[in-house]
Amino acid sequence: MKIMQNCHLCLATVRQISRLQPTIFTRYLSTANPDIQHADVVISGGGMVGAAMACALGHESLLQNKKIVLLEAAPKKKFTLTENYGNRTCTLSPGSIALFEKCGVWSEIENMRCQRVLRMQVWESCSNSLITFNQEDMSDELAYIAENDIILEAITRRLDTVQDHIDVMYGTRAEEISIPGVDTELESNAWVEVKLNNGTTLKTKLLIGSDGMNSAVRKAANVHTVSFNYDQKAVVAVLKLDETDNNVAWQRFLPTGPIAMLPMSDTAISLIWTTSPEHAKELLALSDESFVDAVNDAFFHDRDQNDTAGRVSDVFQNILRNVVPGGTSVRQLPPVITGVQPGSRGGFPLGLTHASNYVRHRVALIGDAAHRFHPLAGQGVNLGFGDVTKLSEVITRAASEGSDLGSLTYLKEYETSRQRKVIPVMATVDGLQRLYSTDMTPVVMLRSLGLQATNAIKPLKDLIMKRAST
Ligand SMILES: Cc1cc2nc3c(=O)[nH]c(=O)nc-3n(C[C@H](O)[C@H](O)[C@H](O)COP(=O)(O)OP(=O)(O)OC[C@H]3O[C@@H](n4cnc5c(N)ncnc54)[C@H](O)[C@@H]3O)c2cc1C
Numbered sequence: 001m002k003i004m005q006n007c008h009l010c011l012a013t014v015r016q017i018s019r020l021q022p023t024i025f026t027r028y029l030s031t032a033n034p035d036i037q038h039a040d041v042v043i044s045g046g047g048m049v050g051a052a053m054a055c056a057l058g059h060e061s062l063l064q065n066k067k068i069v070l071l072e073a074a075p076k077k078k079f080t081l082t083e084n085y086g087n088r089t090c091t092l093s094p095g096s097i098a099l100f101e102k103c104g105v106w107s108e109i110e111n112m113r114c115q116r117v118l119r120m121q122v123w124e125s126c127s128n129s130l131i132t133f134n135q136e137d138m139s140d141e142l143a144y145i146a147e148n149d150i151i152l153e154a155i156t157r158r159l160d161t162v163q164d165h166i167d168v169m170y171g172t173r174a175e176e177i178s179i180p181g182v183d184t185e186l187e188s189n190a191w192v193e194v195k196l197n198n199g200t201t202l203k204t205k206l207l208i209g210s211d212g213m214n215s216a217v218r219k220a221a222n223v224h225t226v227s228f229n230y231d232q233k234a235v236v237a238v239l240k241l242d243e244t245d246n247n248v249a250w251q252r253f254l255p256t257g258p259i260a261m262l263p264m265s266d267t268a269i270s271l272i273w274t275t276s277p278e279h280a281k282e283l284l285a286l287s288d289e290s291f292v293d294a295v296n297d298a299f300f301h302d303r304d305q306n307d308t309a310g311r312v313s314d315v316f317q318n319i320l321r322n323v324v325p326g327g328t329s330v331r332q333l334p335p336v337i338t339g340v341q342p343g344s345r346g347g348f349p350l351g352l353t354h355a356s357n358y359v360r361h362r363v364a365l366i367g368d369a370a371h372r373f374h375p376l377a378g379q380g381v382n383l384g385f386g387d388v389t390k391l392s393e394v395i396t397r398a399a400s401e402g403s404d405l406g407s408l409t410y411l412k413e414y415e416t417s418r419q420r421k422v423i424p425v426m427a428t429v430d431g432l433q434r435l436y437s438t439d440m441t442p443v444v445m446l447r448s449l450g451l452q453a454t455n456a457i458k459p460l461k462d463l464i465m466k467r468a469s470t
Helices: 011-020 022-028 048-059 094-102 106-112 148-161 216-220 277-285 288-300 307-323 380-400 408-435 441-456 458-469
Strands: 036-044 068-072 089-092 115-117 119-124 130-134 143-147 166-170 174-178 192-196 201-209 225-240 248-254 257-263 268-275 346-355 363-365
Touching: 036 048, 036 174, 036 192, 048 068, 048 094, 048 148, 048 166, 048 380, 089 094, 089 148, 089 380, 094 106, 094 380, 106 148, 115 257, 119 441, 130 441, 143 148, 174 216, 201 216, 216 363, 225 277, 225 288, 248 288, 257 288, 268 277, 268 288, 277 346, 307 441, 346 408, 363 408, 380 408, 441 458
Parallel strands: 036 068, 036 201, 068 166, 119 248, 201 363
Antiparallel strands: 089 143, 115 143, 119 130, 174 192, 192 201, 225 268, 225 346, 248 257, 257 268
16 A cells, blocks of 8 residues: 655656556656646545445455545554453444455454444333344344444555555545536536645545545535534443353433443443433543442433333233233343443534435545434444445446446435435434433333334334344
8 A cells, every 4th residue: 555644756756657557657647747646536534434435445356447545634543452442332233244344354353353242132211111132043143343443443454455556645634625516516527626735636536525524525515414413422431341241232221311331342341321411521520430330320220210101011011922922022131330441431422414415426425424323223334334335336337337437327326325224214313312312201101112012023123123234
């Protein structure tokens, strides 16, 4: 991989390359002005989604002769695997794992660290209703939990060692973006221009915006967004426990927001506790011992129990037990937390942003640049990896048909396919977040019956699992 860190290509080297590969040279670089370079695809933003995009395109044999540049504003991270765990994790769905397997990233993750999830239990503090998920064969996993740092490191290793035709420019920010015809929506032959903080201008047929929730690419493309804050914060931490069979993901809905524990190893757990900003501040200020007590209390207390909803829910549960064989689940108790990894606590504000369009002529948005929402279903980055899978398929087809990689004809297919998938997930997650944010008796009663019925109807549960796994 050529790492170009805040520097221009030396002209002498460029001339040398041009003697060796004259056709490639003329396609890639402008001889007239070394400050202007050409690329077939520029990906702006090298977080998990942008880096995966570069890796997926780099893997396609039909794109081997294309110039692909990945820009990342932050310097290259030095990663060392230690016994300390990162406090940001992802629940990787089978769809994301399939993408990683295809690009050779999955074996890198497995060689470092990840944990299988065999069962999920979701319940609430206001009633006794619960829902559980597991595969038919209890030894098959539902998903994997991996640290964000490990996912990014695995993709970076792959880009470094195998895909040396992808240019990754660390410490390089896209500062000014000019998109021809963005206001007229006319397809233009002119290329997109990206001015970098090192003075270079990149001209490209296709600019992919993977630059996160405040995407500069999205703004330059004049894409409208629906956006709001949840007035909630997610407190994250790495928790310790004494158990060894740690392969269940736990989520309990409290009126203040959901609290989730995800297995990271036999004795480590990733905590994501959504709560009010004031409560989050208090939790972050507690001593380690008091914090552990607060987490155990949040999973075990019965202060929120609603007697009326509880009685109705118990009657319904008895009916289900008789009418639908196997329609009720055994409640498992979550593990008792014994410690917290020092310095692992952190807080993140939560919000929803959805781009009304994911594409313009010569522009595509992926990951949080296109959609960002509540982490309660652990779907955010999985949808981003789904964007990567679909967009690389569409770009590869454009290349195989000898077409313009930035043509709306192809990009629109990406947008339609992804919005069909993303919008229902976002709406469901947002609806669940609102449904569980109240302790009003009629609402508690209705949601408790709904949850039990969903748990009892196997085809419905299978459908939820299928939807979550793509
Ligand atoms: C507490 C919490 C828990 C979560 N848990 C889960 C989970 O379990 N499962 C899940 O699927 N999702 C989860 N998510 C969501 C997930 O973390 C995000 O969806 C994901 O990180 C988005 O990745 P991204 O690459 O799109 O954006 P980012 O991670 O925001 O990456 C954007 C990158 O672009 C770079 N950049 C920005 N501007 C420029 C520029 N002008 N030029 C060059 N580079 C630029 C930035 O430096 C950054 O590296 C969670 C989110 C939160 C807050």
